[in-house]
Amino acid sequence: MNNRFIALTLVILLAGTITGCSNNVDQLTLVTYSSFPAADTDLNDALAKFTEDTGITVNILNAGDTGTMVTKAVLASGNPEGDVMWGIDNTLLSRATTTDVFEPYVADAASTFDGQLVGLGDGVVTPVDFGDVCVNYDRSWFTDNGLEPPTSLDELANPAYKGLLAVQHPGTSSPGLAFLLSTIARLDDGWISYWEELVGNEVLVTNDWEEAYYGAFTRAGGDRPLVVSYGSSPPFEVLYGDNPNASVAPTGVIEDTCYRQVEFAGVLRGTEASDEARQLVDFLVSSTFQQHIPLNLYVFPVADVDLDQVFVHHAVIPETPPALTPTEIDTGRAEWVEQWIDITG
Amino acid sequence: MDRHHRLNQPPRWFISATTVPPAVIALGFVIVPVAMLIVHAISIDAIRSTFADSRTWEVLGFTTLQATLSTLATVTLGIIPGLIIARSDFRGRQLVLSMFAAVFVMPTVVMAAGVQALLPGDPDGLLPIVLAHTLFNLAVIVRGIAAAPLPTELERAATVLGARPTELFRTITLPLLRPTLLGLSAVVFALCFTSFGIIRILGSATATTIEVEIWRETVIVGRVDRGVVLALIQVVTLALALVVWLNVRRQQTPHRHGHRQLISRRSALVVTASCALVAAPLLALIYGSLTVNGKLSASGWSNLLDTSIRPGLRLGFDPAQAIVTSLTTASIATGFAVVLAGLVIAATAASPQLGRAIDLSAMLPLGISAVTLGLGLLITFDVPPVDWRASSIMVPLGHALIAAPFVIRPAIGALSTLNRQQIDAASTLGAHPVRALAHSVIPIVAVPLLSGAGFAAAISLGEFGATSVLSRSGGETLPLVIERLLSRTGGDFRARAYGLSTILASVTMGIVVALDMSSNRRKR
Numbered sequence: 001m002n003n004r005f006i007a008l009t010l011v012i013l014l015a016g017t018i019t020g021c022s023n024n025v026d027q028l029t030l031v032t033y034s035s036f037p038a039a040d041t042d043l044n045d046a047l048a049k050f051t052e053d054t055g056i057t058v059n060i061l062n063a064g065d066t067g068t069m070v071t072k073a074v075l076a077s078g079n080p081e082g083d084v085m086w087g088i089d090n091t092l093l094s095r096a097t098t099t100d101v102f103e104p105y106v107a108d109a110a111s112t113f114d115g116q117l118v119g120l121g122d123g124v125v126t127p128v129d130f131g132d133v134c135v136n137y138d139r140s141w142f143t144d145n146g147l148e149p150p151t152s153l154d155e156l157a158n159p160a161y162k163g164l165l166a167v168q169h170p171g172t173s174s175p176g177l178a179f180l181l182s183t184i185a186r187l188d189d190g191w192i193s194y195w196e197e198l199v200g201n202e203v204l205v206t207n208d209w210e211e212a213y214y215g216a217f218t219r220a221g222g223d224r225p226l227v228v229s230y231g232s233s234p235p236f237e238v239l240y241g242d243n244p245n246a247s248v249a250p251t252g253v254i255e256d257t258c259y260r261q262v263e264f265a266g267v268l269r270g271t272e273a274s275d276e277a278r279q280l281v282d283f284l285v286s287s288t289f290q291q292h293i294p295l296n297l298y299v300f301p302v303a304d305v306d307l308d309q310v311f312v313h314h315a316v317i318p319e320t321p322p323a324l325t326p327t328e329i330d331t332g333r334a335e336w337v338e339q340w341i342d343i344t345g
Numbered sequence: 346m347d348r349h350h351r352l353n354q355p356p357r358w359f360i361s362a363t364t365v366p367p368a369v370i371a372l373g374f375v376i377v378p379v380a381m382l383i384v385h386a387i388s389i390d391a392i393r394s395t396f397a398d399s400r401t402w403e404v405l406g407f408t409t410l411q412a413t414l415s416t417l418a419t420v421t422l423g424i425i426p427g428l429i430i431a432r433s434d435f436r437g438r439q440l441v442l443s444m445f446a447a448v449f450v451m452p453t454v455v456m457a458a459g460v461q462a463l464l465p466g467d468p469d470g471l472l473p474i475v476l477a478h479t480l481f482n483l484a485v486i487v488r489g490i491a492a493a494p495l496p497t498e499l500e501r502a503a504t505v506l507g508a509r510p511t512e513l514f515r516t517i518t519l520p521l522l523r524p525t526l527l528g529l530s531a532v533v534f535a536l537c538f539t540s541f542g543i544i545r546i547l548g549s550a551t552a553t554t555i556e557v558e559i560w561r562e563t564v565i566v567g568r569v570d571r572g573v574v575l576a577l578i579q580v581v582t583l584a585l586a587l588v589v590w591l592n593v594r595r596q597q598t599p600h601r602h603g604h605r606q607l608i609s610r611r612s613a614l615v616v617t618a619s620c621a622l623v624a625a626p627l628l629a630l631i632y633g634s635l636t637v638n639g640k641l642s643a644s645g646w647s648n649l650l651d652t653s654i655r656p657g658l659r660l661g662f663d664p665a666q667a668i669v670t671s672l673t674t675a676s677i678a679t680g681f682a683v684v685l686a687g688l689v690i691a692a693t694a695a696s697p698q699l700g701r702a703i704d705l706s707a708m709l710p711l712g713i714s715a716v717t718l719g720l721g722l723l724i725t726f727d728v729p730p731v732d733w734r735a736s737s738i739m740v741p742l743g744h745a746l747i748a749a750p751f752v753i754r755p756a757i758g759a760l761s762t763l764n765r766q767q768i769d770a771a772s773t774l775g776a777h778p779v780r781a782l783a784h785s786v787i788p789i790v791a792v793p794l795l796s797g798a799g800f801a802a803a804i805s806l807g808e809f810g811a812t813s814v815l816s817r818s819g820g821e822t823l824p825l826v827i828e829r830l831l832s833r834t835g836g837d838f839r840a841r842a843y844g845l846s847t848i849l850a851s852v853t854m855g856i857v858v859a860l861d862m863s864s865n866r867r868k869r
Contacts (some may be wrong), residue, residue, distance in 0.1 A: 029735075034813070035829060037661025038821075040652060061735050063816050067564040072816070075385070075569065075724055081734050081816055095567045171565060172545065207546055210831050214839055215458060221639045240838070296661060334566055341550045 025273050028280055029059045029082030031073070033066045035297070036086060042292035050283045056276055066092060066174065073268070074099045080268035083277040086128065086284065090120050090262045090323070091177060094330035097124050102266035103274060107282045113302045116320060117262050125266035128284055131299035132231035132318060133178035134258040135165070136251045138218045141225035149226075152256040153186060156226070157197035166204040166216040166224040171337045173208045174261075179228045180340055181329065182259030185322040195343045205344055219250065231258055232298050235314040239295075244310070253316040260321050263299065355695040355778045363692040364699065367685055375710055375746060378721030383573045385724055391570035401558075401575070405582065408554040411471060412537040415478035419533050420526065423483045426619035427490030428518065432497065433608035433616075441620055442491060443857040445484035446799065447850040448623045450807025451630065452827050453542030455846050456481065458633075459626040460547065473547045478540060482533045483623060484800075489529040490522070492755060492796050528758050531590045532751070535711040538583055541810045555579040559714045569720070576717040583712035627850060634843035645840025649848075662826055664845055670820035671806055672852070678744035678805040683798050685745065686752035690794075693757055694786045697765075707753040710746055719743075719814030735816045743815060744805040751804060752797035756790040763789060795864035799857040806853050823849050 030047075037043055038060050047058045061082050063069035070092045073085060077099050088096055096102060107126045110118045117127040135156065137149040150156050156165055168176030183191040204224055206212040213229055216222040234249035241250065265284050267277040283289055290301035294311055307315075324332075395401050430441065448456075460477045499517050508516070539556045548557060555575055563572035608616070634645050650665045693703050722743075726733040733739060763785060771781035809824040821829075823845060830842035 031816075034825070035661075035832070037659070038818070039661075040663065041659040041661045043661075059818060061816055061818050062821075064813050065564075068814055071564050071567065071569065072720065072723055074567070075382075075720060076727060076734075079727055081723075092567075169550075171550065171561060207548070211457075211546060214831065215461070219638060220839075236833075240833075296659070330567075345550060 025276055026055055027057050027059060028084065028273060028276055029061050030084050030086055030280065031061045031063050031069065031080070031082035031268065032086045033069050034062050034064055036060065036062070037296060038062060041296045043289070043296045046289045046292055049288055050280065054276070054279060056279070058280065070096055070101075073101045077101045078270045080270045083268055083271040083273055084265060084280050084284075085268055086265045087263050088125070088266070089174075089264070090260075090326050091174070091181070091329050091333070092326075093120070093122075093125065093264060094326040096266075097122065097326070098330075100269055103269040103271070105267045105278050105281060107278075107285045109282065109285050109303065112304065113285075116323065117302060120262055120323070120326060121264050122326070125264035126281055126285055127262050127302045128265045128290075129293050129297060129299040129301055130260055130262045132258040132260050132316070132321065133175045133182070133228065134231045134316065135179075135254045136217075136227055136229040136233050137254065138225040139248070139250055139252055141218045145225075149252060150254060152254070153183065153194075156254075156257070157194060157201050159201065161201065161226065163202040163204075164224055165198070165201070165226040166206060166212045166222070167198075167228045168209055168212055169205055169207050170340055173206075175209050175228050175230070177333070177337075178259040178261055179257070180336060181324055182257060182321075184332075184336060185259065185324050192339065192343065195340065199344055203344075228257075230298065231316045231318075232294070232300070232311070234316070235310045236298065238314050239310050247313075249314040255316050255318050258316070258318045258321050260318075260323055261299075355782055359779050360692065360695055360699075363688045363695065367688050367692070370685065370746075371706070371710075374722070374742065375713060375718065378725040379576070379713060379717055380721075381725045382569075382717060382721035383577065386569040386573045388570045391568070391574050395571050395574040395578075401578070403551065404553055404555055404558050405578065407471075407552055408538060408556075408579075409582070409586075411474050411478070411552075411554070412534050412540075414471070415475045415482070415537040416530050416534045418475055418479045419482045419486055420530050422479060422619070422622070423486030424490065424522070424526070425615055427487040428522070429608070429612040429616055430487065430491045433612060435608040435613070435616075439858045439861050440854075441616065442488055442861060443854040444620060444623055444627070445487050446803045446857040447854045448480060448626060449482075449484040449800075450803050450849060450853045451481070451626055452807070452824055452846050452849075453546060453809070455630055455633070455843065456626055457543060457546035459629045463625075470547075470549060470552045474540075474543060474552065477543045477547060478537045480623060480626060481543070482536055483619070485533050485536070486526075486529050487619070488796070488800070489532075489755060490525060492793060524761070525758065527590065528754060531587055531708065532711075532754060534586065534590070535583060535708060538586070539579065539711060539714070541715065555582075556714055556716075560716045563716055563720070573717060576714045579714060580709070580712040584709065587708055587712075627847075630843055630847050630850065634840050634847050637837045637840050642837065642840065644837045645844045648837060649841055649844045662821055662829060664823075664826055664830075664841070667821050667823045667826040667845075668848065668852075671823040671849070673820075674741045674744065674822055675802045675805040675856075677738075677741035678748060679798050679802045681741065681745035682748040682752050682801040683794060685749050686756060686794065686797065689749075689753050690756045690760065690786070690790055691782075694760055694763060694782055703753075703757070707750050707757070711750055715747075715811040716814055718746075719811055722815070735818050737818070737820075739815050740812055740817060740822070741805070743811045744808050745801075747808060747811060748801035748804040751800045752794065755793040755797055759789050759793045760786070792864045795860050799860035802856045802860070803853045806849060806856075 051057050063072055063081065066087060066089060070088055073080065073096060102124050104124045106121060106123060110126050113127060117130060121127055142149045147160065150158065150161055155161065167179055170177040170180040183194055187194050204216055206216060209229070212227050214220045216224040217227040218225040231253050234251045234253060237251050238244060238246050238249045265281050267274060267281060271277050285303055287303050287305045290303035291305040293299060293301045294307060300317060430438065456477055460473045464473050464476065500513055503513050503517055538554070540554050541556045541560065544554045544557045555578060559572045559575045559579065562568045562575060635641055635643065637644055651660070652663050653659050689703055689707060692699055722739065723734055768781045768785050771784065772778050807824060809828065812822060812825060827842045827845050830838045830845070
């Protein structure tokens, strides 16, 4: 018996136990981030509707968090893990477009969406949802302490709010980066001195969202009544709280601090089922699918569908918050974060 | 070496059968993928800019500093309880040992929160990192020492001759313990050196490790080229450190089985104190599972396995299914790791010359960045018939590769007690060399292998880093579900996440107790 024989046997054995996934035209693989539900929700039921109409089954491939998903897609550009990607956002998009991850395709229905959102996709991908990162405040803390909550970005630097704000590190956290971008989009070069003021006002920096919202925030037992979170956090506090019919959410949102994150879907270059992949993108922006987005993905639909009452009452959706283009973000990000570290270090 | 000795060696096919499969797996699933990624991504520019960046060296410095301090703290705190548990018989001994393993699988998020609660006012930086690493890795030292009992005759003789306890410890116990301790501390050092989850939470821009920097450059900044340069720096530095470290332990002292005594009152106190130390984060976990928005509530537990938030509103993942997935994954990963370890051990026993090389290379997977390996696998297994990118075997395979060193090391340590003259004698008297070898080796390595299997299961159950990089379709493991619950706003999700963490810790304790008990039965 020689070594080569043993090696060969082992490889065959391994190959026998592992089955690769093959792509027929009756199957499509949707590459998504890890918080996309794999089964069991209204979103998955809607995908079953797509299968019913077209005979094409949609397999959901969980590729990790958004950053990991995009890094992998860039490495696999041209030989993708699936046919359609859901969920790449405006802070990461240009990394994928410069490496030709996508085969350009925009769904026809996009002509009826918010032009700003569609424009960010640059004719390569179709916007599918959006959400805002905003400073949230704990209503009862401000009532108990006889203080009015701040109403603008500038006021956060006001000594009255000293030691009250918690933000996330923009180098490691996606809402942290969005809040830094918010200050840059609103204040231009003034962002540097603004952050110096925030540091003087004893801003707390945490590494991620959980640590800020579930650790530092007063509602979780911390000592910071102001925290960077999402514009959709208050409705979910109501929806998942003790009283889903509450008239006032326990937390509020400071609209002037919001920064919009837009997510896109695109056809992955190298797919063997380009036509079917385009059909799936069309379906993802149809009202059949879009109406289930808010309750399952915590973001808002791009299509014109009715929102659940809880969002109508408790969510803050700014009209047109200032935005940076994906290219501006991609070229500026590394340097901004390094400057930010110097300021807060 | 004389001709007679060579005759008694196991045949060549045996050496091949035991060395080739582990080598093929290491080559195919670790070395080739990592090399592919490096070749794919590396550029002269990236090498130049990474080496010229003062940050690289600051991070390397901090990585080494925190790993050294964490290792020292872990060894210092673990040595006495480890010795006492090794030599004492008391009720709940298995439980105490399993508790250390349970801490080992605590979700890093939860451990970090516990450490922050212990150290108010100093949320980030060196001290909390060292504390968290110490609590996590106490298991390696305490369980490692407890699994390798020392002879007690010398100490008893010295005590009779009037040696004071400190003198006794310095002149007799410590030298006897040295080889075990150096081997175990090398594992702890490697774990702290490549720490990821803890640093992501307790670290800062300056207080960070190369492993986190690799992730930051690769995933957050998108500079894969700089990521692979850092990955090379990490693996080379760790290899150098381990070569130096493992060379210190050239003189192996053979172990014999010691006798366990009834525990003294003072020793009981030390064991209780060390238990309290590791119990603190476990209790914090239970307390967290019973708290919703700062108030006591059982809703986290009563809703624990719910897949809906309220009628009509689904969670999108199934915690009960995750428990099953985690158990299945851990079984496959443990089985795989034990087979791999068994082959490596057989090869080491058959050919002592191979032993040292294997000893070191078995540690190296610890130095390879999980992000780099995950991405390497992605670009290696990307064409049919080996398009395994989303294959369900990748996650347990990844866990097995991570856990294998923990199974291999203690067993190889135990091999040092192998009596080669005895094997030679048996062979000379007519026994087949393989049979003679098996007859001597199996009783020696069975106990460390079983104990290592428990550790491998614990590692698989708690593993988060590598799993989160690999693509998956279908079942999520428990740590991933816990992470997803923790990232949701409102309600009792946090309590549910802590409840599931409690279950994860309990299941781990159960498995470790079962395996420890079966290995104990073998010993008798």
